[in-house]
Amino acid sequence: MTDLGDHISPRPELLRMDRVDKIFNGDVTALKGMSLRVGEGDFISLLGPSGCGKSTALRLISDLLHPTSGRIIWSGGREVDDLGVVFQEPTLMPWATVAQNVWLPFRLRGKPYAEVKSAVLDALALVGLDGFQNSYPRELSGGMKMRVSIARAMVTRPRLILMDEPFAALDEITRFKLNDDLLKLKAAIGCTVVFVTHSVFESVFLSDRIVIMAARPGRVISELGVNAPYPRTDDFRTSAEYAGYTRQATDALRTAMGEAA
Numbered sequence: 001m002t003d004l005g006d007h008i009s010p011r012p013e014l015l016r017m018d019r020v021d022k023i024f025n026g027d028v029t030a031l032k033g034m035s036l037r038v039g040e041g042d043f044i045s046l047l048g049p050s051g052c053g054k055s056t057a058l059r060l061i062s063d064l065l066h067p068t069s070g071r072i073i074w075s076g077g078r079e080v081d082d083l084g085v086v087f088q089e090p091t092l093m094p095w096a097t098v099a100q101n102v103w104l105p106f107r108l109r110g111k112p113y114a115e116v117k118s119a120v121l122d123a124l125a126l127v128g129l130d131g132f133q134n135s136y137p138r139e140l141s142g143g144m145k146m147r148v149s150i151a152r153a154m155v156t157r158p159r160l161i162l163m164d165e166p167f168a169a170l171d172e173i174t175r176f177k178l179n180d181d182l183l184k185l186k187a188a189i190g191c192t193v194v195f196v197t198h199s200v201f202e203s204v205f206l207s208d209r210i211v212i213m214a215a216r217p218g219r220v221i222s223e224l225g226v227n228a229p230y231p232r233t234d235d236f237r238t239s240a241e242y243a244g245y246t247r248q249a250t251d252a253l254r255t256a257m258g259e260a261a
């Protein structure tokens with residue numbers, strides 16, 4: 001399935017996975033022939049059963065892993081500040097304050113706190129944590145810790161944010177709230193998001209494109225465009241249109257799981 005998404009995403013290309021295979025230890029085919037076009041400003045969800053290679057795809061895009069074959073090409077090349085990553089666990093430093101945690105990507109690039117303080121405080125304000133800069137992670141709820149993790153990922157204003165099931169461990173109400181806020185944040189900073197999830201509901205609410213994957217070997221089997229306008233609110237969550245998209249995504253996922261069985 002090459003040139004996937006060329007017909008669906010009209011936006012300028014940010015990056016492209018071109019027939020990427022990833023084989024671990026010579027015998028585990030985590031991904032086979034994955035092609036994906038990511039457009040500037042897209043919100044793409046990778047949806048699929050456990051083991052279909054969703055996290056492997058994110059790690060390949062973030063350069064933590066290298067393809068066994070195929071290529072990942074950034075249009076116009078990639079700068080160090082172009083990428084932010086959010087994992088399922090907030091992965092905060094417990095001994096450091098919220099502000100020090102969010103400062104980390106700058107610190108790793110040798111930038112003193114005083115120089116980037118306003119960017120750190122802006123990022124915290126954008127995730128709804130105004131005034132929490134001197135708190136420690138242990139003083140925060142699970143949802144607030146995830147907000148810090150998101151602030152850290154976007155503090156350098158990356159062009160692309162990769163998110164690997166960031167809300168899976170949260171209760172449903174907190175998850176809804178973070179879904180709402182993530183869309184607002186994306187609109188505010190104008191970034192592109194590639195988001196991994198097991199949840200059909202979450203993928204439909206957030207995405208303009210859902211890439212459905214199957215396991216053994218991990219591969220893309222179909223793509224669903226969600227052509228509902230942003231901003232999306234609770235009205236969208238309770239609409240017939242939303243129900244229709246969740247039905248289509250569920251059917252596609254069922255096919256993916258059937259193919260994998």
Ligand SMILES: Nc1ncnc2c1ncn2[C@@H]1O[C@H](COP(=O)(O)OP(=O)(O)OP(=O)(O)O)[C@@H](O)[C@H]1O
Nearest residue numbers: 024028029030049050051052053054055056057218
């Ligand atoms: N470092 C590794 N070494 C060997 N095999 C690996 C490695 N990382 C992933 N795999 C295997 O590659 C396949 C895809 O794994 P991956 O974690 O990408 O799937 P996933 O879709 O993200 O799964 P989940 O939804 O459970 O997180 C699995 O069979 C997994 O066991």
